[in-house]
Amino acid sequence: MTEYNFAYLDEQTKRMIRRAILKGLAIPGYQVPFASREMPMPYGWGTGGVQVSAAVLTPKDTFKVIDQGADDTTNAVSIRTFFQRTAGVATTTATSDATVIQTRHRIPEEPLHEGQILVYQVPIPEPLRFLEPRESETRKMHSLEEYGLMHVKLYEDISRHGHIATSYAYPVKVEGRYVMDPSPIPKFDNPKLGDMAAIQLFGAGREQRIYALPPYTQVVSLDFEDHPFEASKADHPCGMCGATDSYLDELIIDDLGGRMFVCSDTDYCEARQAAGHKGKDAA
Amino acid sequence: MTPLLSVQGITKRYGAHIGCADVSFNLYPGEVMGIVGESGSGKSTLLNCMAGHLTPDAGQVVFDTRTDGPRDTITMSEPERRMLGRTDWAFVHQHARDGLRMGVSAGGNVGERLMAVGERHYGDIRDKATDWLGRVEIDASRVDDRPTTFSGGMQQRLQIARNLVTGPRLVFMDEPTGGLDVSVQARLLDLLRGLVRDMGLSAIIVTHDLAVVRLLADRLMVMKSGRVIEAGLTDQVLDDPQHAYSQLLVSSVLQV
Amino acid sequence: MIELKDVSKTFTLHNQGSAVIEVISDVSFAVAPGECVALTGASGAGKSTLMRMIYGNYLTQAGEIRIGGLDIVRSEPRDIIKLRRDVLGYVSQFLRVVPRVPTLDVVAEPLRALGVPADEAQDRASALLTQLNIPERLWSLSPTTFSGGEQQRVNIARGFAHSYPAMLLDEPTASLDAANREVVLSLIEDAKARGAAIIGIFHDEAARTRVCDREIDVGRFTPGIAA
Numbered sequence: 001m002t003e004y005n006f007a008y009l010d011e012q013t014k015r016m017i018r019r020a021i022l023k024g025l026a027i028p029g030y031q032v033p034f035a036s037r038e039m040p041m042p043y044g045w046g047t048g049g050v051q052v053s054a055a056v057l058t059p060k061d062t063f064k065v066i067d068q069g070a071d072d073t074t075n076a077v078s079i080r081t082f083f084q085r086t087a088g089v090a091t092t093t094a095t096s097d098a099t100v101i102q103t104r105h106r107i108p109e110e111p112l113h114e115g116q117i118l119v120y121q122v123p124i125p126e127p128l129r130f131l132e133p134r135e136s137e138t139r140k141m142h143s144l145e146e147y148g149l150m151h152v153k154l155y156e157d158i159s160r161h162g163h164i165a166t167s168y169a170y171p172v173k174v175e176g177r178y179v180m181d182p183s184p185i186p187k188f189d190n191p192k193l194g195d196m197a198a199i200q201l202f203g204a205g206r207e208q209r210i211y212a213l214p215p216y217t218q219v220v221s222l223d224f225e226d227h228p229f230e231a232s233k234a235d236h237p238c239g240m241c242g243a244t245d246s247y248l249d250e251l252i253i254d255d256l257g258g259r260m261f262v263c264s265d266t267d268y269c270e271a272r273q274a275a276g277h278k279g280k281d282a283a
Numbered sequence: 284m285t286p287l288l289s290v291q292g293i294t295k296r297y298g299a300h301i302g303c304a305d306v307s308f309n310l311y312p313g314e315v316m317g318i319v320g321e322s323g324s325g326k327s328t329l330l331n332c333m334a335g336h337l338t339p340d341a342g343q344v345v346f347d348t349r350t351d352g353p354r355d356t357i358t359m360s361e362p363e364r365r366m367l368g369r370t371d372w373a374f375v376h377q378h379a380r381d382g383l384r385m386g387v388s389a390g391g392n393v394g395e396r397l398m399a400v401g402e403r404h405y406g407d408i409r410d411k412a413t414d415w416l417g418r419v420e421i422d423a424s425r426v427d428d429r430p431t432t433f434s435g436g437m438q439q440r441l442q443i444a445r446n447l448v449t450g451p452r453l454v455f456m457d458e459p460t461g462g463l464d465v466s467v468q469a470r471l472l473d474l475l476r477g478l479v480r481d482m483g484l485s486a487i488i489v490t491h492d493l494a495v496v497r498l499l500a501d502r503l504m505v506m507k508s509g510r511v512i513e514a515g516l517t518d519q520v521l522d523d524p525q526h527a528y529s530q531l532l533v534s535s536v537l538q539v
Numbered sequence: 540m541i542e543l544k545d546v547s548k549t550f551t552l553h554n555q556g557s558a559v560i561e562v563i564s565d566v567s568f569a570v571a572p573g574e575c576v577a578l579t580g581a582s583g584a585g586k587s588t589l590m591r592m593i594y595g596n597y598l599t600q601a602g603e604i605r606i607g608g609l610d611i612v613r614s615e616p617r618d619i620i621k622l623r624r625d626v627l628g629y630v631s632q633f634l635r636v637v638p639r640v641p642t643l644d645v646v647a648e649p650l651r652a653l654g655v656p657a658d659e660a661q662d663r664a665s666a667l668l669t670q671l672n673i674p675e676r677l678w679s680l681s682p683t684t685f686s687g688g689e690q691q692r693v694n695i696a697r698g699f700a701h702s703y704p705a706m707l708l709d710e711p712t713a714s715l716d717a718a719n720r721e722v723v724l725s726l727i728e729d730a731k732a733r734g735a736a737i738i739g740i741f742h743d744e745a746a747r748t749r750v751c752d753r754e755i756d757v758g759r760f761t762p763g764i765a766a
Contacts, residue, residue: 131384144362148369148399152384152391155398158405159388159427224405311617469638476637480652498637502616516595516616523597527553534554 007054007087013037017055017210021201024212029174030142031125036208046079046104047205049121053102056117056201057083062090064098069106069247069264076104093267105168107189109246109268112198114215120183122204125211127171127181147179150222158227167232172219179222180211187221188233188247194219236261239281241272285347287312287453287485288333293342295328301509302328306342308504308514312452315479315486317500317517319493319532325509326489327457333487334374334455335364346371346453369399373446377458379438382445383430389416389441390426396449415444419474436467440474447478454486460495472498493536497521505529540705540736541570541593546602546612548585548592561762562588566602568755572704575727575737577751580758586740589757590707593738594629595619606705624652628703632710634682634694642668642685643678646696653701660700667696671722688714699726706730708739712746724750 005011013035020034039047057063063083067076071093079102080091092098095108102119112118128138131149141149150171157165170187172194174180182193183202193200193213200213213219223229234248239260246268248261260281263269273282286309295302303325310316318326331337333344335356343355349371356364368374376382383392393412394402402408413423419440421433430438439459446454459475460468476499479486488499496503496517503517505526513526524530546566552558563585570576578586591597593604599612607626611619623629628649636645643664644651650660668678671692677685682693691714698706708727712720720743727750730737741747747754 131387144365146365146369146399148395148397151398151403152387152395155391155394155405155408156388159390159409223403224408225403226406314617314620466639473637473640497635501620515598516619518596519598522591523550525551525598530553 004086006059007057007083007089008040009037009051009054013051014055017051020210021052021055021212024201024210025199025214027178028213028217029178029180029211031209031211033208034210036205039205041078041082043206044123045075046102046121048203048207048210049102049104049119049205050079050082050203051205052119052201052203052210053079053083053100054087056119057087057089057100059087059089061099062092062097063087064092064095064101065103066101066106066108066265066267067104068249069108069268070266072266094271095265095267105184105186106247106264107185107192109243109263109265110271111192112196114197116198118196118198118200120185120200120202122181122183122202122207122209124169125181125202125204125207125209127169127179142178145177147173150179151224154222154224154227158224164223164227164229170229171222173222174213175218176220180219182219186233186247187229188231190219190221190229191231193217234261237279238263238269238272239279241269241277241282242279243269243272243277284311285353286310286345287314287347288487289343289345289353290333291343291345293329293332293339293344295325295332295337295339301325302337303332303506303509306511308511310453310485310487312485313483314502315484315488315500316502316504317496318487318489318504318506319491319496320506321491321532324506326506328509329506330455330457330487330489334372335368336374369396370449371452373449373451373454375439375442375446375454375456375459377461379430379435379442382442383438385429385431388427388429389421389433392430392441392445393448396445400449411448412444415448416441418478419444420470434467436463436471439463439467439471443471443475443478447482447484450482452483452485454484456486456488456490458490458492459488460490460492468495475499493521493533505532540572540607541738542603542605543568543593544603544605546589546592546604547600548588548597549600563592563757563760564762566757566760570705570736570738572734572736573731574753575731575739575751577747577754578738578740579747579754579756580761584756584758585761586757587709589760590629590709590738590740594627594707595623624649626704628698628701628706630695630698630706630708630711632691632713634690634697636682638683639681641679642673642682642693645682645693646700649697649701663700664696667699668693670726671696672719688716688719691715692719695723695726699730702730702733702735704735706735706737708737708741710740710742712741712743720746 020032024032039050065076065080067073083089084091095110100117104121126138128149132138154164168186169181169184170190172180172182195216197215202211221229237244240262246263249264251260253260288310291307293306294304306329320326332339344357345353346356347353390409390412393415394408397408413426430441460471500517503520504511505513507528513529521533524533544567547564548562550560580586592599595611604611609622643661646664647660682690711723
């Protein structure tokens with residue numbers, strides 16, 4: 001315990017990251033460059049999110065980590081244990097008990113409340129990247145609000161698939177200004193981004209970018225008038241808890257084509273089961 | 284009559300070397316002007332200075348904007364200039380690859396400028412894109428194909444459609460027929476002539492091909508070593524050149 | 540309608556020892572509406588050169604050339620272009636067109652440039668092509684592939700598509716058979732009748748006698764020949 005500074009990073013680094021976070025909160029949706037550090041885990045495992053979490057954690061915080069909604073994957077367990085050991089903070093799997101939640105690819109089903117911080121792990125922060133590879137040009141496009149290209153991507157989707165096939169990392173416009181990549185959350189979660197009571201922070205370690213949404217920010221998913229945005233999910237109830245309003249994972253359960261759908265948010269599912277809700281596949 | 288574009292004293296230096304020096308002219312609505320000269324004569328530098336791709340060291344490029352009348356585009360803010368570049372101005376590159384998004388379908392390429400100016404109805408955008416493919420003689424069935432599957436001539440026509448879809452008033456063209464087969468060139472020239480006439484476009488065409496300017500341009504400027512050495516009616520400059528260099532240039536061509 | 544005053548022209552050949560060739564000096568004459576004037580003179584006397592000067596194709600060094608009030612010697616290119624579109628027609632000896640453009644469109648183009656609707660312009664073009672005996676099956680083809688005589692007739696049709704108040708005709712009946720020659724001469728007579736001022740070069744003496752009201756011998760303006 002004593003061999004690490006609180007939450008692993010040194011105080012100077014945390015201050016530098018906090019400045020980036022504050023700037024991000026001041027300019028919602030704007031990608032703030034920061035001097036990302038080497039972390040004791042590979043890129044792609046949430047180095048950006050971990051650095052943001054390290055910068056915002058205090059000894060009194062209760063920490064939760066989810067990976068695709070689950071508290072019990074290798075990635076989630078590793079990061080939770082990391083901060084247990086380096087910061088000694090309390091940890092939880094209960095969404096409502098947590099004060100800081102680091103997430104990969106999901107927003108919890110249970111609405112977050114004021115005082116909570118949601119930290120996203122972001123692989124590629126630049127929503128325009130795939131259409132315009134030049135960073136100099138995408139920065140200019142952001143600064144001049146030239147976002148026609150973003151709709152070209154959606155146009156291509158419709159022309160190829162008949163509908164907007166982008167189902168995750170679905171681009172949004174923040175407070176009518178910056179177009180932002182919400183990290184690879186399913187578009188089902190997009191409506192939760194806007195008007196959220198909690199602070200949302202996005203950290204991209206390899207790309208060295210931090211961006212943020214302060215509480216109650218207006219976030220609009222991009223779309224066309226004749227192809228409006230739709231927050232879609234599998235059209236089934238959860239096999240375990242029977243929920244019809246949650247995002248579902250499809251599980252293959254045998255080699256005969258058997259499958260079931262269960263909540264991707266394990267905490268939500270377990271809480272419902274504990275309250276007596278039962279799905280058709282529940283034991 | 285107010286000129287659509289009034290260029291005054293444009294000078295661009297590259298260190299000690301002169302890109303172009305003290306170029307002035309007025310371009311009126313509906314006029315097509317050719318700029319000819321050998322490689323390194325400064326014609327592309329001039330074009331890029333006028334189109335806002337290069338900042339000249341001196342001079343003005345005054346454009347008669349729709350909303351505010353004549354404005355110097357060199358001193359206007361970058362967002363305003365880029366907005367002009369998406370609306371009232373068009374730029375046709377010599378290499379279609381420089382002017383197209385090769386990873387985006389033909390329809391998306393044409394639709395981009397529409398979306399850039401705020402169109403948000405997929406059906407309308409697609410209809411307009413398809414209409415423009417037709418106007419540049421690309422079959423509507425190719426609307427979802429990427430330009431990588433198009434021939435050179437088709438790519439160039441697609442680039443033109445992409446540029447003209449927002450109804451610009453001024454088109455800058457840099458060697459628009461360069462690198463194309465002669466037969467493809469002819470088709471493109473005919474197309475451009477029709478579009479210029481039907482849309483009332485003004486255009487500035489940089490080329491070293493005298494046959495191209497004879498067919499497309501009303502007026503001609505001959506450049507050498509960064510300076511305009513002769514200007515006038517296209518057929519007059521080509522048939523009765525006054526300057527020694529123009530005479531050499533014209534006599535060097537087999538038959539135009 | 541067409542008025543020349545003290546017009547002179549020199550060619551300076553910079554690439555041949557800056558030789559200065561005086562081709563025409565001090566030409567003055569005028570052509571009234573409804574009048575047809577023939578330029579005559581030996582080959583090399585400068586008939587075509589003078590005609591090209593009047594069209595603005597060759598630069599005039601001195602004097603005035605007024606067409607419908609516009610002095611083309613001192614006009615901006617755009618004014619000359621407008622003049623050529625609205626007022627001044629020119630039938631040259633050679634057809635210069637974009638390859639692959641159908642004959643019908645080639646002939647209709649002067650009208651399209653004036654803003655005449657496409658179908659109306661094509662109707663007029665069809666009528667002229669019919670009159671000049673260009674078979675309808677050729678109308679959709681480019682005239683670049685036609686014989687010399689056919690090209691000449693397409694050129695004439697194009698030149699007469701719009702009713703220009705002033706016209707320049709450079710050998711309009713050359714290489715035409717009797718029937719088509721007759722058609723062209725009647726087109727010229729019609730143009731005169733509606734008040735066009737015409738300057739022409741005709742080697743065909745009979746044609747010249749028939750349509751021209753007077754002759755101007757360009758040879759007397761040519762330095763060296765006149766001397």
